[in-house]
Amino acid sequence: MAVHMRKLPGQLTVVIKLGTSSIVDEKTHQPLLSILSLIVETACKLHAEGHRVVIVSSGAIGVGLRRMNLPRRPKHLPQVQALAAIGQCRLMSLWDQLFGNLQQPIAQVLLTRNDIADRTQYQNAQNTFIELLSMGVIPIVNENDTLAVTEIKFGDNDTLSAITAGMVQADYLFLMTDVDCLYDKNPRSNPDAKAIQVVEDIAELAADVSSAGSALGTGGMSTKIVAARLATSAGVTTVITKSSKPGNIRAIIRHAERERKKGMSSRNSTSNLQDNDEVPLAQAAALNLHSSTHDLSASTGSLREQDQVARTPSPQTEPENVPLHTRFLPISHPIRDRYFWILHGLAPHGTIYIDQGAWTALNDKAGLLPVGIVDVDGHFAQQEAVRIVVVKRLSRSSPKSQPISQPTTPAATSHSVHAPIPLRHPLPHTPSYNSHRPDLVHTTSSSRITSPPPYELHNPAPFEIGRAVVNYSATEIRRIMGLHSTQIREALGYADSEYVALRENIAFAGRERSRPSTPDYRTAERRSGNGGEVEVH
Numbered sequence: 001m002a003v004h005m006r007k008l009p010g011q012l013t014v015v016i017k018l019g020t021s022s023i024v025d026e027k028t029h030q031p032l033l034s035i036l037s038l039i040v041e042t043a044c045k046l047h048a049e050g051h052r053v054v055i056v057s058s059g060a061i062g063v064g065l066r067r068m069n070l071p072r073r074p075k076h077l078p079q080v081q082a083l084a085a086i087g088q089c090r091l092m093s094l095w096d097q098l099f100g101n102l103q104q105p106i107a108q109v110l111l112t113r114n115d116i117a118d119r120t121q122y123q124n125a126q127n128t129f130i131e132l133l134s135m136g137v138i139p140i141v142n143e144n145d146t147l148a149v150t151e152i153k154f155g156d157n158d159t160l161s162a163i164t165a166g167m168v169q170a171d172y173l174f175l176m177t178d179v180d181c182l183y184d185k186n187p188r189s190n191p192d193a194k195a196i197q198v199v200e201d202i203a204e205l206a207a208d209v210s211s212a213g214s215a216l217g218t219g220g221m222s223t224k225i226v227a228a229r230l231a232t233s234a235g236v237t238t239v240i241t242k243s244s245k246p247g248n249i250r251a252i253i254r255h256a257e258r259e260r261k262k263g264m265s266s267r268n269s270t271s272n273l274q275d276n277d278e279v280p281l282a283q284a285a286a287l288n289l290h291s292s293t294h295d296l297s298a299s300t301g302s303l304r305e306q307d308q309v310a311r312t313p314s315p316q317t318e319p320e321n322v323p324l325h326t327r328f329l330p331i332s333h334p335i336r337d338r339y340f341w342i343l344h345g346l347a348p349h350g351t352i353y354i355d356q357g358a359w360t361a362l363n364d365k366a367g368l369l370p371v372g373i374v375d376v377d378g379h380f381a382q383q384e385a386v387r388i389v390v391v392k393r394l395s396r397s398s399p400k401s402q403p404i405s406q407p408t409t410p411a412a413t414s415h416s417v418h419a420p421i422p423l424r425h426p427l428p429h430t431p432s433y434n435s436h437r438p439d440l441v442h443t444t445s446s447s448r449i450t451s452p453p454p455y456e457l458h459n460p461a462p463f464e465i466g467r468a469v470v471n472y473s474a475t476e477i478r479r480i481m482g483l484h485s486t487q488i489r490e491a492l493g494y495a496d497s498e499y500v501a502l503r504e505n506i507a508f509a510g511r512e513r514s515r516p517s518t519p520d521y522r523t524a525e526r527r528s529g530n531g532g533e534v535e536v537h
C-alpha cells in the first residue's frame with residue numbers, strides 16, 4: 001500500500017536535526033538553552049507559516065550524564081542505555097517546556113532500525129508521522145537507545161534524520177552542526193578556502209572529509225555527507241548549517257525556494273568566504289571537521305539578535321548574501337517509499353555479485369536470474385536484503401562452466417535444511433549494518449583468503465548498484481549461481497522462483513560516482529522506474 005503524504009500548495013515539510021553538541025555543553029553537559037530556544041522559535045514560526053516541522057534530537061545520553069552527575073559517557077553498553085533512558089525523558093520534558101511556552105504540542109517518536117525493517121512497521125511509523133503532522137504537532141525523534149544494540153542501531157542521528165526525512169517525504173533536511181558549511185579546503189590552513197554553497201551532485205563531492213566527532217555524539221562531517229546522500233536520493237534538499245544560528249533556517253529556506261523557482265542552482269558552485277553571519281574564520285575552520293570545542297559564545301547571543309536574519313528581509317536574505325550554508329540538491333527522480341525502504345530501511349545481510357549482462361537486464365526492468373550471478377558473500381535467508389554489486393566476470397567463471405552442484409542429502413530437498421556445501425573460500429564475517437556507509441559501499445572481497453574471487457577486483461572495480469530482497473538464501477544461491485532458471489529444480493530439488501530477486505524487490509541507489517567503462521547509474525535510475533510509487537500532493 002502506497003502512503004500518501006497530502007500537502008497544501010506551498011506547504012513544506014522541514015526536518016531539523018540537532019546533534020548532541022548542539023543540545024548539551026560538551027564538558028558540563030548543561031543544556032544549551034539559547035540554541036534550544038531558538039530552534040523552538042524557528043520551528044513555531046515555520047509552523048505558523050503553514051509548514052510542517054519534524055525535529056530529530058540527539059542529547060539523551062548527554063542529558064542523562066548531567067542528571068546523574070557523571071563526567072563522561074561510560075563504556076559499558078547497558079550503562080549507556082540506562083543513561084539514555086534517564087536523559088530521554090528529561091530531554092523531552094525540556095522540549096515540551098520550551099514548546100509549551102508557545103502553545104505548540106509535540107510528540108516523542110523513538111525508532112530503532114529493527115522497528116522499520118518490517119514493512120508494516122515502517123508504514124505504521126510513516127502513518128503516525130502523517131497523522132501527527134496533520135494534527136499540527138511537531139514530532140521529536142530520537143533513536144530508541146534503550147533497545148538498540150549495534151546490529152539494530154542507525155548508529156548516528158544523521159542517518160536517522162535522513163531516513164526520517166525520506167519517510168515523511170520532507171522538502172528540507174537541516175543538519176545543524178558546529179560548522180557553518182563545507183569548504184573546498186581547510187580554511188584553517190588555507191585562507192583562500194571557498195565555501196561550497198551548492199552541491200548539485202553529491203557523487204562529485206571530494207571524499208576526503210573528516211569524520212572526527214565530538215566526545216558525546218557519534219556523528220561527524222562524514223556521517224552528514226552520507227545522510228545528505230541518502231536524503232537527496234529521496235528527493236530531500238539537504239542543508240548543512242551552523243546550529244548556533246537556527247534563525248538562519250528560515251532565511252535559507254526562503255533563499256533555496258527562490259533559487260528552486262528560478263531554477264538557478266549552479267553546479268557545485270563556490271564563492272568567496274563571507275563572514276556575514278559573524279562566524280570567525282577560526283570557528284568556521286572545522287571545515288570538514290566536527291569541532292570538538294563547542295563555542296559557547298556563539299550560542300549565547302539574544303534571541304532577537306540571533307534571529308535577526310530570519311525576522312526581517314535584510315540584505316542578508318538576498319541571494320548574494322544569504323547565511324553561510326551548504327545545500328545539497330535532491331535528485332530529479334527521487335527514490336520513494338518501498339524502494340527507499342529496501343535501500344535504507346533494511347540492513348543488508350550479504351552481497352550478491354552480478355555480471356554486466358545481469359546489470360544490463362536489470363536496466364531493462366528484468367528481475368535477477370541466477371545465470372548472471374558470479375559470487376555471493378555472507379549468510380542470509382530468503383526474503384532478507386542484500387547488496388547487489390556489479391563485477392567483471394573472469395572467463396574461468398563463465399556461467400557455462402558452472403556445474404550443477406547436486407544436493408548431497410535428502411534433506412536438501414527441504415526448504416529449510418540443507419547439507420553444508422563445501423565452499424571455495426571461507427565466508428567472510430557478515431558485517432553488521434555500517435551506518436557510516438549505509439549506501440553505495442564499494443565492495444571488494446578482500447576477506448577471501450583461500451582463493452581469488454571469480455571476478456576482476458580492480459579494473460573495473462566492483463561497484464554497488466543497489467539492494468534487493470531475495471527469494472533464495474545465500475546457501476541456495478551458491479548452488480544455483482551461473483545456472484539457467486530451468487536448472488534450479490535440478491540443483492536444489494525445488495524451485496521457488498525462476499528469479500533470485502523479483503524486479504519489484506530490487507531498488508537502485510539514486511546516483512553514483514560516474515565511472516567510465518561502467519553503466520551509468522542515472523540512466524539505470526530513469527529506466528528502473530524506482531520513483532512514482534508514492535504520490536505527493
Ligand SMILES: N[C@@H](CCC(=O)OP(=O)(O)O)C(=O)O
Pocket residue numbers: 018019020021057058059060061062084142143145155156157158216217218219220
Ligand atoms: N541517540 C543518542 C545520540 C546519538 C548520537 O550520538 O547522535 P549525534 O550527536 O547526532 O552524533 C542520544 O540521544 O544521546
